[in-house]
Amino acid sequence: MEALYLFPRHFLSAVRTTPSSALWCPRHLTNPHLSAASKEICSQLGPSAMPRKKVTLYDTTLRDGVQGQGVSFSLLDKLRITERLARFGIDVIEGGWPGSNVKDMGFFQEAQSRSWWGAKIAAFGSTRRANTDISRDLQIQTLRDANTPVVTFFGKSWKLHVTEVLRTTPLENRSMISDTVAYFKHLRREVVYDAEHFFDGYKDDPEHALGTLEAAREADVLVLCDTNGGTLPHEIEEVVRAVNRFFPGRVGIHTHNDCELAVANSIAAVRAGAVHVQGTINGYGERTGNCNLTSLIANLQLKLKLPMVKDLSELRDISLFVDELANCPANIRAPFVGATAFAHKGGMHVNAVQKLACSYEHIRPSSVGNEQNVLVSELSGKSNVLLKARRIGLNLHMEPQTVKEVLLRIKGAEADGYEFEAGDASFELLVRDVLGQRRPLFKLKEYHCSFHCAQTRLHLSCKATIKLSVGNSATLEHTVGEGAGPVEVLDKALRKALRPFYRWVDRIQLTDYKVRILDSSRGSAARTRVLVVSTDGYHSWGTVGVSDNIIEASWLALVDSLEFYSLKLSNGWPEITSR
Numbered sequence: 372m373e374a375l376y377l378f379p380r381h382f383l384s385a386v387r388t389t390p391s392s393a394l395w396c397p398r399h400l401t402n403p404h405l406s407a408a409s410k411e412i413c414s415q416l417g418p419s420a421m422p423r424k425k426v427t428l429y430d431t432t433l434r435d436g437v438q439g440q441g442v443s444f445s446l447l448d449k450l451r452i453t454e455r456l457a458r459f460g461i462d463v464i465e466g467g468w469p470g471s472n473v474k475d476m477g478f479f480q481e482a483q484s485r486s487w488w489g490a491k492i493a494a495f496g497s498t499r500r501a502n503t504d505i506s507r508d509l510q511i512q513t514l515r516d517a518n519t520p521v522v523t524f525f526g527k528s529w530k531l532h533v534t535e536v537l538r539t540t541p542l543e544n545r546s547m548i549s550d551t552v553a554y555f556k557h558l559r560r561e562v563v564y565d566a567e568h569f570f571d572g573y574k575d576d577p578e579h580a581l582g583t584l585e586a587a588r589e590a591d592v593l594v595l596c597d598t599n600g601g602t603l604p605h606e607i608e609e610v611v612r613a614v615n616r617f618f619p620g621r622v623g624i625h626t627h628n629d630c631e632l633a634v635a636n637s638i639a640a641v642r643a644g645a646v647h648v649q650g651t652i653n654g655y656g657e658r659t660g661n662c663n664l665t666s667l668i669a670n671l672q673l674k675l676k677l678p679m680v681k682d683l684s685e686l687r688d689i690s691l692f693v694d695e696l697a698n699c700p701a702n703i704r705a706p707f708v709g710a711t712a713f714a715h716k717g718g719m720h721v722n723a724v725q726k727l728a729c730s731y732e733h734i735r736p737s738s739v740g741n742e743q744n745v746l747v748s749e750l751s752g753k754s755n756v757l758l759k760a761r762r763i764g765l766n767l768h769m770e771p772q773t774v775k776e777v778l779l780r781i782k783g784a785e786a787d788g789y790e791f792e793a794g795d796a797s798f799e800l801l802v803r804d805v806l807g808q809r810r811p812l813f814k815l816k817e818y819h820c821s822f823h824c825a826q827t828r829l830h831l832s833c834k835a836t837i838k839l840s841v842g843n844s845a846t847l848e849h850t851v852g853e854g855a856g857p858v859e860v861l862d863k864a865l866r867k868a869l870r871p872f873y874r875w876v877d878r879i880q881l882t883d884y885k886v887r888i889l890d891s892s893r894g895s896a897a898r899t900r901v902l903v904v905s906t907d908g909y910h911s912w913g914t915v916g917v918s919d920n921i922i923e924a925s926w927l928a929l930v931d932s933l934e935f936y937s938l939k940l941s942n943g944w945p946e947i948t949s950r
């Protein structure tokens with residue numbers, strides 16, 4: 372049977388309807404134009420059998436993902452991504468390698484003081500070094516001090532690596548693995564053992580490779596890694612099935628995408644009995660990337676009918692959110708979540724999908740938060756707006772006129788270069804503006820910003836002056852800010868002007884500032900998008916500004932940040948007076 376419209380009923384009921392009049396397969400059982408044979412096929416695709424034991428989702432975006440070129444996250448980015456993934460339903464989130472850099476250690480310190488909606492945080496490392504007492508191994512101590520509920524470490528499965536890279540014996544290699552497992556089990560940590568190069572090692576010498584797993588027997592999960600990404604799906608399935616006979620219910624899979632098979636390989640592993648899958652959002656990772664968790668989750672939930680996450684319709688938003696924080700342009704052709712994943716251009720296809728959406732679509736686009744991209748009507752994008760509004764606590768379902776107006780504003784802003792995925796606060800201000808709930812903090816008369824650089828380059832300085840009025844006051848506030856960079860001086864001058872009226876302005880700190888050049892083919896004339904992340908020590912929020920001028924783009928994002936905080940205070944955010 373070719374078409375797979377496999378939605379268990381409980382998922383269907385969670386899926387929002389789209390404005391499109393086109394009919395989509397599982398809902399057509401009442402369609403009078405459908406033949407009896409088609410109805411029969413549809414009905415066979417109805418409720419699924421009871422899902423089997425849940426497959427654990429293990430995200431390694433923050434560790435393996437940042438090995439990818441051009442991908443890097445600040446500490447705050449890492450915390451924001453962890454929060455988003457945890458709420459989405461990822462079971463284990465790997466925060467980094469605590470021994471490898473200071474930023475990762477900072478993450479683990481911060482992670483301990485927070486709760487993560489049932490998700491567990493993992494720290495990553497390696498086995499103890501060869502011929503070293505584990506209690507004296509610095510890397511192991513740092514891994515222990517990260518104090519995470521889950522400890523993941525890798526060991527060598529391929530004899531070639533043991534003798535040629537580690538330059539030790541298979542016996543010592545097995546001791547390194549078993550000592551490290553025993554050490555962390557003794558500390559009552561959940562242990563995930565990553566068997567590096569397992570498939571290559573198994574092909575080379577199955578007895579040796581299985582012997583290394585035997586050494587890790589006490590670990591909670593034995594993850595078979597296709598580290599070089601060269602294994603094919605049928606090989607993966609065969610090997611996982613064989614290993615699963617020795618270690619039933621404890622096998623995991625970690626694949627790389629060198630043959631563009633990482634997702635297929637993970638699916639093959641799950642079919643062969645793997646109960647734990649690892650990957651990165653959008654497939655970030657070194658070389659050609661890791662298993663793309665975004666596609667894998669959709670495939671497991673929609674095609675294999677395994678319950679992976681609570682609300683799969685968040686998938687596209689999460690993909691875009693991580694791209695935005697990584698400062699990577701989103702891949703429009705990404706399966707499931709890309710802008711063109713459900714775009715139809717060919718006349719016959721368009722005609723067919725308008726009659727019957729499933730004629731050229733393998734799933735309902737809204738089930739992954741995407742949408743059919745055919746009718747360029749003023750209502751396309753509606754489901755996304757409703758989803759985002761719901762996340763910030765606004766129910767717009769009953770207000771079609773408002774949704775229409777918000778859509779028009781968003782489309783205009785997006786055409787200008789705005790992107791609201793990480794600028795959630797600017798999105799909320801836009802919606803509030805449409806609802807007539809936006810209250811500007813001040814009236815700007817003018818601002819001026821200058822930069823001075825002497826020939827010696829010893830004295831670089833920036834200065835900003837601002838003239839504005841607050842409320843109905845006739846007095847013009849005129850302030851000056853001085854410092855090293857344009858954003859800093861604008862921020863200083865703005866706070867100085869607002870301080871007498873809003874005592875909370877000094878509670879806000881800018882914690883991140885990102886610049887993206889749009890339309891880089893225009894060179895220095897390109898438009899600039901600025902993302903600012905602010906915090907009051909308790910909440911954090913992102914705002915965006917877009918302009919041909921980087922200073923103006925920064926100004927817009929700064930003003931949005933303050934205005935958003937003011938709005939939140941008046942809507943019941945508690946004032947945090949001490950930090």
Ligand SMILES: [Zn+2]
Binds near residue numbers: 435598625627661
């Ligand atoms: Zn890897």
